[in-house]
Amino acid sequence: MKKPCTVLIIFIMMFGVIIKTGCSDRKYISSRSSSQKITIGFSIDNLQQERWYIDKDTFVKEAEKLDADVIVNVAYNNADTQISQVKDMVAKGIDVLVIIPYDCRKAAVAVNYAKKNGVKVIAYDRLVLNADVDLYASFDNEKVGTLQANAMIKAVSKGNYVIINGPSTDYNTVMINKGIMDVLNKYIKAGQIKIVKQIVTKDWSADEASDSIAKLLKDDTHIDAIIAENDTLAAGAIDALAEYHLISSVPVVGMDADIAACQRVVEEQQLMTVYKPISKLATAAADVAVKLAKNEKITFSEKINDGKYDVPYLKIEPLAVDKENMYSTVIKDGFHTVEEVYMNVPKSQWPEDKNK
Template sequence: MRRISVFKGFVLAVCLLALLTTGCQEGEISFNPQDGQNIDDGIKIGFSMGTLQEERWQRDRDIFVARAQELGAEVIVLNAYNDNDEQIKQTGYLIEQGIDLLVIIPHDSEKSTEMVHMAKKAGIKVISYDRLIRNANVDLYISFDNVGVGELMANELIKEVPTGNYVILKGAPTDYNSTMFNEGYMNVLDDYIKRGDIKVVAEIWAKDWAREDAFKCVEETLEKGIEINGIIAGNDGLASAAIEALSEKRLAGKVAVVGHDADLSACQRVVEGTQIMTVYKPIEKIAKAAADAAIKMAGGQELFVLDKINDGKYEVPYLMVRPIPVTIDNMENTIIRDSFHRMEDIYINIPKYLWPKE
C-alpha cells in the first residue's frame, strides 16, 4: 500500500496562488515567481550529491544549477562518490560555507538522517531530492512517483510475457527508491505469482547500483540451466548489464527486459529490440521545480504542496512528478519530442530508411 496522504482541501488555495501551474495538473510543478516578485539576491544553495555515476544525475545537476543561477542564486555542488561518510563530511563543509538551504541526493537513505539533523541544527531547511531520506522530517521531498515507476515496468513486462520465469534485479538497498520500485513491481506481480503464472527464479539487491551484480545474477541463473523469460531491472544500467549477460548466451532480444531512466543507451536498445521499455522521468521538470522551491524556501516563503509521504516516522511534503513509460511505439512522441535525446543518436545503429518520419 502507498503511504501517501492527499490534502484535497488545499487544491483550490494552491490554484489561486498559482504555485502549481497549468490548472494544477499532476506533474506541472513549476514554482515561477509571480509578476512583480523579486528574488532575494545572495542566496547560497548547497547541493550534496550521493553520486554522479548514472547519466541522469549529471542532467539533474546541470539543470538545477542553471535554473538556480538564472534566479540569482549561487550553488555549491559536491559529489560523495557513493560514500556516506564522505557525504556527511561534505555536508559539514557546505554548512560552514554559509548556505541558506541544503539539497540532498542521499547515498544512504537511513544514514543520511544525520545530515538533515546537522542542517536543521544550523537553522537550514532541507530538500530531499529524488531519493527519500528516512526518519528525518525533511522540509520537502521532490521526486517522481516511484511506486508508479515500478508498476509501469511490471505492467509492460506482463503484457509481453504473462507467464514464465522472471529475474528481478533490484537497485541499491541503501536507496529507498529501490524499495518503492519493488513495491510497484509486486503490486502488479503478486496475483500472477500466487496463481503460478509467474515464477521469480532469481532476485538480488545490487549494491551501489553495481552493474556487475546484475550481470553475475543473470549469468549464474543461465549457467544453472534455468530458463529466463523476463527481467525487471531496477534502472537502465542494470538492464544493460543483464542484456550483456544474455548476449553471451545469444539470448539478447529473446528475453524481455525492462528498465527505467531513459538513458541514451537504453533508448537505443529499445529501438534495436533488446530492451522492451524504459521509463522517462522528465528531469527538466523536477530539477527546475527543485531549484524554484529552494529559492522560495531560502527566502522564507511558504510552499503549498498537495501530497505527503511517510518517511518511516514523519509525514513530509511530497512534490511528485508523473513518470512516462517509453517503448518503440512512443519514443518519438516522448523522448525525441522533449529533446531529451536526439533521433539521430537514438537510431544511430538503425538504417535511416527505418527511422520514424518527421
C-alpha cells in the first residue's frame, strides 16, 4: 500500500503568499549532487523600466542568502538574443531558469530547450505561452486592470476613454486589458463611456504613447480619460497632455508605482498608479527556485492556462495607490521614501509619520 503524502504548508508572513511543499503532480529528476552549489539563470528581457532593477537585485540577494549562485543575462528587447542567452546558460549548467520573456510566444523555444536539458523553469512576472513552465510567478494582472478602471470610473463616469496598451509580445497586456474591459463594458453598453482609441505600443514606449495621444489631440479628438497599462505609458500620455495644457483636465492612470509616477500622483498630475509589491514576488520566486533545484515537490492552489497547459501560479495581489494612501502603501513598504515621493511638494504638505 502506498504511503500517503504529507503536505507541509508554510505561511511566509513577509511574502504574503502560501507555499506548499510535499505533494505535487510534477516529479523532478536531476543528476546534480546534493553537494553541488545551486546555479540559477535569470533571463531578463530589458532593464528599461525602473522596476526591473529592483526585481533583479532583490532576486539575486535572496538567492545568495539561500546559498545559490545567479547568472543574469539581459536580452535588451530581442527575442532571438534571449533564446541564445538561455541556451548559453543551460550549457553552463544552470539548475533552474527564471525567465522574464520579451516575447510570450517565441520564449517557448527557450523554455523547451531548457526543459529538454533537465532544467526547471519559472516564468517570472510574464507568462510564456504554450510552454508548460514549472511555475508562473506574477501578480494578478486582471486585477491590475480592474483597479485602474474602477479608479477612473470613480473620477470620470461619462465620456471618451483612451486605453494605452503595452506590446502584443507581452501577455500581461492581454490580462490587464481584460480587467479594464470587464469593468468598462457595462458603462459602454449603457452609453456612458466610449472607447475612442485602443493604442498598442511597442516595448512599452513612452514616446509612442506620447505621439499617439498628441495625434488624437491634433485631430481634435475629445479625450476625457486615459488608462495607460503602466507608468511609462502614462508618462508619455501626460507629456502630450502638457503640450495642450490638459494635465489638470484629463485624468491618467498607470501601473508600477515607479518613483516618477508616485511624484506625479502626489502632485496631482496622475490620478493613481497600481503598486505591485516586487520584493514579495522576487523573494518568493528565489525561494521556490532553490526548492525546485533541490527537487523538493511543490504545488500551488492556483493555476493559469498558458494556451495549452494549466501551469502552477504563484499569484500576488496588486494595490491601488493614490494621493490618499501613498504613505500607507508604497512608503510604508519601503518601496520609495517620503523624501523621494514628496521632493517637489512643500514639506508642510507631507504626510505625518504615524509611527513617530
